[in-house]
Every structure is written in structure tokens, then in C-alpha cells.
Amino acid sequence: MLDDRKLAVLRAIVEDYVSTNEPVGSKALVDRHSLGVSPATIRNDMVSLEEEGYIAQPHTSAGRVPTDKGYRLFVDRLSTVKPLSRPERRAIETFLSGAVDLDEIVARTVRLLAQLTRQVAVVQYPSLTRSCVQHIELVPLGPQRVMMVLITDTGRVDQRVIDGLLSVTDEAVENLRSVLNRALIGKWLTDVPQTVSTIPAQIPADDRPLAHAVLSVLMESLVEKREEKVVLGGTANLAAKGFSTSLRDVLEALEENVVLIRLLGEAADPSMLTVRIGAENSHEGLHTTSIISAGYGIGDQPLAKLGVVGPTRMDYPGTMGAVRAVARYVGQILAGQ
Amino acid sequence: MLDDRKLAVLRAIVEDYVSTNEPVGSKALVDRHSLGVSPATIRNDMVSLEEEGYIAQPHTSAGRVPTDKGYRLFVDRLSTVKPLSRPERRAIETFLSGAVDLDEIVARTVRLLAQLTRQVAVVQYPSLTRSCVQHIELVPLGPQRVMMVLITDTGRVDQRVIDGLLSVTDEAVENLRSVLNRALIGKWLTDVPQTVSTIPAQIPADDRPLAHAVLSVLMESLVEKREEKVVLGGTANLAAKGFSTSLRDVLEALEENVVLIRLLGEAADPSMLTVRIGAENSHEGLHTTSIISAGYGIGDQPLAKLGVVGPTRMDYPGTMGAVRAVARYVGQILAGQ
DNA sequence: GCTGGCACTCCGTGGTCTCAAGTGCTAATT
């Protein structure tokens, strides 16, 4: 049904359309690619491809344009991820290695990705749940207030204020702090809940209210922060692209962090790329966009995801290469910190 | 030169143009506003206004459009800040009071401001330099690494990793921590540098290298964080507005945090509103936009700024009211935390 | 199965026309 030449034609259509942004016709195709057959033959192939739904024409007597399904086939079978050039790789490395803290790593990553791909970049903060407790600090802020600071081995710091307590003594705080740290340091965050239940028993009865308050806030922060933070960059690149009509919808979708995180999808390990094309994205406003995402993390421990959002008409091999490379380097940088 | 009627005409032109987005002519003007004179008279006034540079026509035989200078006069002399309606105020209050930590306060504020004004909202994080030290924590992360966490009374937490140390003993860290806290708690951040110089003397010679490393990182974080964080929201509102041409430039400018912070300008105390119209903004890409900003803070202590960015053709009285109201409420919320 | 030829279909472009809205000017009026 789809012989080799038809696939070659599809590939050529995708490539041409991506670079010219104009529907591509049979004549133009044979001119630019040496396919060794005449336009008429190509036309016949095009008819097949159109029947199968890989390409479409905007209107009769216009050239063909790839459909979502066409891009999908292109990505799955007709293209290979394009590795970055050596200078590009060096640039990534030096750009990222200058970062001093987690915030800056994330900020630089998003800038980098946006510049490299000329698309909108999205980077999710490394998740808490996949890291382990490095230290818990309790700071008395006043007679009735305590601040809890949770530090993880990925360098993330999470703070909460606990209010409305009565009679917080420094000793009680001190004591609770050391109990907490003894019990929790080195534990995976996912294991924290079950360990926590054993703690009140180790605390003098007088200080139980404090302990309970702190523990419940701790649990809260573990759960809540799962709806995590993402950072966006390169939105200016949207304006340059074709879709001026749906632009509003796209921008709106991008502002919904929750949506965005869901869309970064189920990318598993760092070497794995996820590509979502057009209507494959569940969110209405992003039906004209594609999302390429990858997981990143330390070693083979996935921590979070990153990716880019662009028009379905995008340079898939190049963008995929950039996303993959950046994901890997971020992992390295995180490991090195 | 500019008698009362001419000012009234200017005001009417601004109001009409803002609401219709079309150049306004003499006829339309007398229809919509009861000015009590004929179109011909209005035309004469318009000529004066145009000579003075307050209005302009896109081309001969089109209606008039306010210039930057016209908007400026309107804002300065012809309009009054429009207070929010009671339900709007209640909405702000309930929306903001649900926030639990600083990140969330900022995130909610930016959303709120964007929704209220239907423009792009910008909120700067409360600055470090205007707050004072609540606690300094040192956490040994390994044989050669220490993390420093600086907590301020505005609830801001700042962490840095110090690397490449030799032989960090727990006692040394403990000791340094208590010395630091004894010396610095309660100090304004601006006063920290001079106090810091007295510290090494209080440390055993063996631990001086550690102390120096920590102190220099501390100083660094005081200086660096002055280039502060801002959060953007409501960029989707840009797409709905007129300027599709310069949209790219605007988005680009908005991504430059440094630019943005500078543009939030010299708004002083919370009751003070700053309005920058069109070319008054130094940044090239924002010549077609106006920025309305206000300071916010606890009591009369200004901590940071917030504002909105929109087309020069915007509803100044309404937007100014919203910005002012939000700035005030954020201050209250911060004080309550 | 491939190709050349041919008739047909559209879109985009550019030219021309008209219409509506708005202006500036002048002369008359208050």
C-alpha cells in the first residue's frame, strides 16, 4: 500500500513544507529532490497518500500539506533525530555550567532550549518526590510561629510557616528538629509518610501539639508540591511563527501550569523522547501545536521533564535532537552540583 | 491656549478612542458626548490640539487619535483614578488571602492583576535588601560541601551551596552557625556587610577558611539577588489587543527580566502610581505600550513593585485603580503573614 | 507502471470604481 517511493514522497513533502511554509506541488517536488520520476507519477502517489490521510490540500488545485497523521509517520519512520553539532554541544555545556543554584540552572535551561530550537521552551522543576531528605530545619520566628525548611539532595529548598501555636519553647523546637533529622535524613520523600507516624511517640507529651503541627505541614508540603512549578521561555518565538489566529489560545494554554505539566507527558527516562502532534494533545488550545518532551534527571533517575512547544509544522529531527541533548546535559549538571 | 472646552474635547477623544479603537471624528464626538456645540467648532478645536501635538490623524481625512502626549495630559489632568467596585475589592481580598507562602502570594497576585485589568501583569518578588535577617542555617552536605540558607523576615529563603572545601567538621559548622546568628539576626540586610567583617576574629584559626568561604557566599547572595525575580502573567491578553505587528518585540522585551525590573520604575510608596506612556519607556520594543506600576510593601516600607503592561490605548483610570488596589492588598497580606 | 499532454480549478494579485467618513475653508450669523 505504501511502497518506498510513496514514503520518500511523504518525507520530501514534510521537509519542503517545513522549510517553505507553502503547500508543495508535484512539480516543485521533483525539482528539489532527485526522485527520478516525473511529476505525473508523484501526483499518483499523492493521491494514495491523500486517501490514506497523510496529506491534504487546503483547497482544490493547491499543493499538499502534511496532516497530523503525516507528521506522525514522518517522526516514527522517516526521520532520525539529528544530533547537535559539536560547537552547539560545547555552547550548551558552557552555558549551563555557569549556573550556581537550582533556580539558575532551570532559568538557563529554559533560555537555552528556547534559543536552540527557536520555539517556546518549558522546563519543569525537579520533583520533590524523587529525591531524598537532606536536612530539616525548624526556625522559631516568634512566640507562636515556626518556620519549617525542608532541604533535599537535589538542592531544592521548601519552606512553610506554621502559625497559631501556643508557647513554642526553643528547647522543644531543638528537640523536635533533632528527632526529625535522625528519623528522616536520607529517606526518599515517598517513604517519609510512613516514617512520620512513628515520631510523636518519641516526643515528650507536652510538645506533641507542636510536633503534630509541624508534621502535618510537612506532609502537606510533600503532597501539594507535587503540582509543581514550570518555567516558560521564548514565547516571543510564537509571534514569529505562522499561527497568529490561534495565538491567543496557545498563550492561554501555556499559562495554565497544570495543563502544561500534564502535557509534558509520560516521558520516561532521559534518553526517551515524547512527541505529541497536533490533535494528539488533549488540550483544545494546542491542537495546532506539537510538543516534544523528554525526562531529565540524575543518572537514570528521572526527576522531571522539559520540552518545547511549537507549530505542528516544525523541524522535528532538529528539535528532537536539541531537546534530547539539553535534557542530558541538565542531568549531568545536576549530578555535578 | 487650551481652554476648558478643548480639554473636554481631548478627554472625549481619549475615551472614545479607547473604547472603540477607531479614530474619532468631529461628528461622532458631538453625537456621543453632549458638548453643546457643532461639529465645525469641534474641528477648530481639533486643529489647535493637533498643532500642540496632543492628537494626530493617521492620514488626511481620517479621525483623530491621541498621541502619547495626549494620553499624558489625560492621565495627569483629565482623569481620576477609578476606585474598584465593592465586589471587586472583596474578590481581591478573598483571592489573595488563600495563599500560604510567598511563592503563592506572588503567583496569585499576578493572576489577579492580569484578570482584573485584562492586560499583562508583572510582579516583582519582595526585595531582600529591605528586609532583615531572621535566621542563617548551615547544612553540611558532605565532606567538602556546605549549604547556606538565609531566611529573612519577609519569609524569603535563599540558599547557596559552597563547594570545594577541605575537611568540614560538624563542630566547626555548628560553631560558625551560632556565631553568625548571634551577630546577624535582626540586622537589616543592608547592614550585614559591615558586621560581617568582625566575624572571622571570633572563629578559631583552624576554621577560618570555612568562615571565609561562607561569608563570601553570603555577601555574594546579598549583592546578586538585587537583580531580582519577576513573574509575568496574562500574556495571552496581548494577542487579543491591537498590536499584532509589534507583538514579537513586546514579548521579547517582557522576557528580559532585567529590562522589566528597570521599567517598573521608581514608584515610591504604595499609594504612588507611576504611569509610563509609549515612548516614555526607554526600551525600544515597548514604545507602543504603557506601563502602570506601583510599589507595594509592609506598612510604608516599600519592598518591591508590581504593575501592568498594555497598549498605550488603554483604560487608564480603571487600570490605575486596579493596580493601586492590588498593591495595597498585597501589602496587607504580607503584613499579616 | 510510468509519462506527456491537456483541460480545468482555484487562489492571489492588481487595477478600477464607488462610497462613506472626515477634513479644511469660506462666508454668514450671533
Add this chain to the structure above:
DNA sequence: AATTAGCACTTGAGACCACGGAGTGCCAGC
């Protein structure tokens, strides 16, 4: 001196049309 009515003039927006180009589908021949 300020205001008004009247009028001729300008200009962009929109409608309409003609046309050229790029592309298609199909058919007959290789």
C-alpha cells in the same frame, strides 16, 4: 470674536473583475 452652515476635496475600505500561475485529474500512449 466666536460659532455655525455649507461645500468641495481627500482618502482608505470594500466590491468587483480580469488574469496569470501553480497545481490537479485524467487519459492515452509508451
